[in-house]
Amino acid sequence: AQKVTQAQTEISVVEKEDVTLDCVYETRDTTYYLFWYKQPPSGELVFLIRRNSFDEQNEISGRYSWNFQKSTSSFNFTITASQVVDSAVYFCALSEAGTDKLIFGTGTRLQVFP
């Protein structure tokens, strides 16, 4: 069965600090996709990234970067030079190619203080 663990329930940082959000997943499938979503206080889900299981290259998008390591079943997300607008709940999620169901982790609430 698939499972996503986000051990950090809440993280507080001061603006301009770097912060890493951890995500560990479990799956029996060899083909799967990993996602990160941002949920600001307004409630909508904002898509950040999708990564398939065959692409272990790290990705950088502006201040955001992702580190995918199959050896440790982790897909961690780093925000560099955090800003107040980064304050939100961040969800890591996993879908298996066989079922197409998207399973979410419990989320990490990030608070960035000025």
Added chain:
Amino acid sequence: SAVISQKPSRDICQRGTSLTIQCQVDSQVTMMFWYRQQPGQSLTLIATANQASEATYESGFVIDKFPISRPNLTFSTLTVSNMSPEDSSIYLCSVLDRAYGYTFGSGTRLTVV
């Protein structure tokens, strides 16, 4: 990617009543998903609605409580039946576009009093 229109955006309902939530997609999609997000919690999959067959429910969710309709490839409804305060949550629909991934509706914030 697909654009989803979800209605209503919020509602306050009396216990014992039912609410039907609608999701309209701007393109044809095979699979639609319904999620519940209880206050302060993560998203939990309620069911998968495939247009060709009956909806498939996840453990802990039953059709009598959350009936789903999927009359065509662009539309689905979720009904929350015989509501109690414990049903107060955000309900979201989602579709899968294999090119872009999952798209989510803006959610329905339900409060049961």
